[in-house]
Amino acid sequence: MRHRRHLFVCTQTRPDGGKPSCGARGGVDLVAALQREVAARDELVGAVAVTPCGCLGPCFDGPNLVVYPEGDWLCGVSAADLPDLLGYLAGGALPARLRYDGLDDDQ
Numbered sequence: 001m002r003h004r005r006h007l008f009v010c011t012q013t014r015p016d017g018g019k020p021s022c023g024a025r026g027g028v029d030l031v032a033a034l035q036r037e038v039a040a041r042d043e044l045v046g047a048v049a050v051t052p053c054g055c056l057g058p059c060f061d062g063p064n065l066v067v068y069p070e071g072d073w074l075c076g077v078s079a080a081d082l083p084d085l086l087g088y089l090a091g092g093a094l095p096a097r098l099r100y101d102g103l104d105d106d107q
């Protein structure tokens with residue numbers, strides 16, 4: 001099956017006290033919620049894949065995810081962003097507040 005879009009959601013976890021990790025900041029719950037919501041929408045089932053992944057790099061700004069084929073990076077995504085994110089996946093615009101443009105800042 002060829003998906004129209006593929007989301008990779010960082011679920012990296014690290015011990016407390018060091019560099020932050022998306023998994024500990026909600027990435028694990030986020031990927032589960034995205035998979036559940038995509039599966040519940042006829043327009044997204046089969047068109048969008050959601051896959052957990054390891055560290056994407058900008059750990060201080062997570063939870064992070066990247067969307068292909070566009071190559072859109074999103075940062076600081078939470079469950080509260082799900083309605084806007086699902087709208088984007090259904091063909092809407094990517095909310096500017098979620099777009100990540102600082103890829104060179106903290107890698």
Ligand code: FES
Nearest residue numbers: 010022056057059
């Ligand atoms: S832990 Fe998620 S980007 Fe590094």
